[in-house]
Amino acid sequence: MxxxxxxxxxxxxxxxxxxxxxxxxxxxxxxxxxxxxxxxxxxxxxxxxxxxxxxxxxxxxxxxxxxxxxxxxxxxxxxxxxxxxxxxxxxxxxxxxxxxRAAAAVDNDPITISGMLEQIGRAVAGVAGTVAGLVDMLGAVLAAWFRVLVHPRSFRLTSTVHHMEQVCWRAVPIIVLITFLIGCIIAQQGIFHFRRFGADIFVVDMLGVLVLREIGVLLVAIMVAGRSGSAYTAELGSMKMREEIDALRTMGFDPIEVLVLPRMMALVLALPILAFLGAMAALYGGGLVAWLYGGVQPEAFLLRLRDAISIDHFIVGIVKAPVMAAVIGIVACVEGLAVQGSAESLGQHTTASVVKGIFFVIVMDGIFAIFFASIGM
CATH class of the missing domain: 3.30.750.24 (STAS domain)
Incomplete structure (x- = not known):
């Protein structure tokens, strides 16, 4: 042919x-x-x-x-x-x-001190930009909240309840399961090591204080950052890619008030509930292992737990939850609104949302630990 x-x-x-x-x-x-x-x-x-x-x-x-x-x-x-x-x-x-298909030129420049300092400066500037973006979003959310207080009818109750269901109630099974297993592991390891000194019963003290003050809320916050934080980023990022957020602005709606505030409210309300349920599940799992593996009877476990913990331990843990929820929500929404018009950008910002959310949660936990130690709690 x-x-x-x-x-x-x-x-x-x-x-x-x-x-x-x-x-x-x-x-x-x-x-x-x-x-x-x-x-x-x-x-x-x-x-x-x-x-x-x-x-x-x-x-x-x-x-x-x-x-x-x-x-x-x-x-x-x-x-x-x-x-x-x-x-x-x-x-x-x-x-x-x-x-x-033009090939990118290979950078063969030698590594110099000035080049390293430049990279460090860029990294510091990037961190500063991230913090500035979070502060800007926090200010926008607070401004939207004050507008809602002045005009309560503008509050998106239906949207908040919907996100509350997604973030809280649908997360209960996985949160309870994982915290239950963590409680079992903590109790088993504690009994295994304390048994050498004949101090099996002290595992109850360790479990109660650790779960109520730290592990319960921290573990739940990390899971929420991975589950709900990534979902928020993906949702807002998809809307940004389809120009739905620009359409909201064109119609005269504030995206922060319509999209961000209901998600933030749902997260702030949900995390304390999830932290409480997670702590109870971890204590139950620890008590079950202490009974079956360590021979600590349930009555003895409860009596020892009552003496080992106080309401302060519960307050220390539960006070962290709303703050951690706000941090997770702000990070997730900032990353979602920063998505550009490609699937690659959506994936990058979703990953960044989870990583940054977990990082800031751990930082906040450390700050709270120092604060409560300084006031004797």
């Missing part, structure tokens, strides 16, 4: 010419791939290389990509392969393929 693609190799002295003819489209993909691969292997080391495409009857993006790939592979050192005979219709197509 006259339309079948061909690639003829013509060598004259130190010059090499490759003449392409026929139809170079995706319909002939296997044939074209094989011809180009053979031409790359048999090119040799000529002083000049020309790829003549003047006889090409039809060319699409696939064919243009193969021609550009052939030109790149034949370019050796100072010898650059040239494409000749391109018609005006196909010249722009090859140029576009060349531009898109």
């Amino acid at each position: 006259s339309g079948d693609p061909k690639l003829e190799r013509i060598a004259k002295g130190n010059a090499l010419a490759l003449c392409a003819t026929g139809t170079w489209t995706a319909s002939f993909a296997p044939v074209l791939e094989r011809m180009v691969a053979d031409a790359e292997k048999l090119a040799g080391t000529p002083q000049s290389i020309f790829i003549d495409v003047s006889e090409v009857a039809k060319l699409d993006t696939f064919g243009a990509w193969l021609i550009e790939r052939l030109r790149r592979s034949l370019t050796q050192g100072a010898v650059e392969a040239q494409i000749a005979g391109l018609s005006a219709n196909y010249s722009s197509l090859v140029d576009e393929v060349r531009r898109v």
Whole structure:
């Protein structure tokens, strides 16, 4: 067939010419791939290389990509392969393929002290920018909350209840299961080590204080950051990609008041409930293991737990929950609203939301630990 693609190799002295003819489209993909691969292997080391495409009857993006790939592979050192005979219709197509597939220049600059300092400065500036974005979002949320207090009818109760269901009630099974298992593990490890000293019963003290003050709320906050924080970022990011947030602004609605505030309220209300349920599940799991593995009777466990803990331990843990929830919500919403118009950007910001959320939760837990220690709680 006259339309079948061909690639003829013509060598004259130190010059090499490759003449392409026929139809170079995706319909002939296997044939074209094989011809180009053979031409790359048999090119040799000529002083000049020309790829003549003047006889090409039809060319699409696939064919243009193969021609550009052939030109790149034949370019050796100072010898650059040239494409000749391109018609005006196909010249722009090859140029576009060349531009898109342009290889990034490899940075071979030596590592210097100034370069390292520049990288450190950029990292510090990035952290400062992140903190500034969080503070800006916090201010916007507080402003929206004050507007709701002034005009209560503008509060999105239905949206808040919906997000409350998603964040709280649907998360109860997994939260209770994981905290129950963590309580079991803490009790088993405590009994295993305390048994060497004949102090099995002290595992109750350790379990009660650890779960109520630290592990309960911290573990639940980390799970919420991974589950609900990522969901918030993905939801807002998808809306940003589809320009729904711009549409809200065009209609005169404040995205912070419509989208962010209900999610924040749901998270702030949900996390204390989840932290309480998680702490109870962990204590139950620890008590079960202490009974079955350590021989501590349930009555003795409860009596020891009553003496080991106080209401202060519960308050210390539960006070952290709303603050951690606010941090998780702010981070998630900031990352969601920062998504650009690509799926890659959505994935990057969702990952950043989870990582930053967990990081700031741990930082806040450390700050609370120092604060409560300083006031004797």
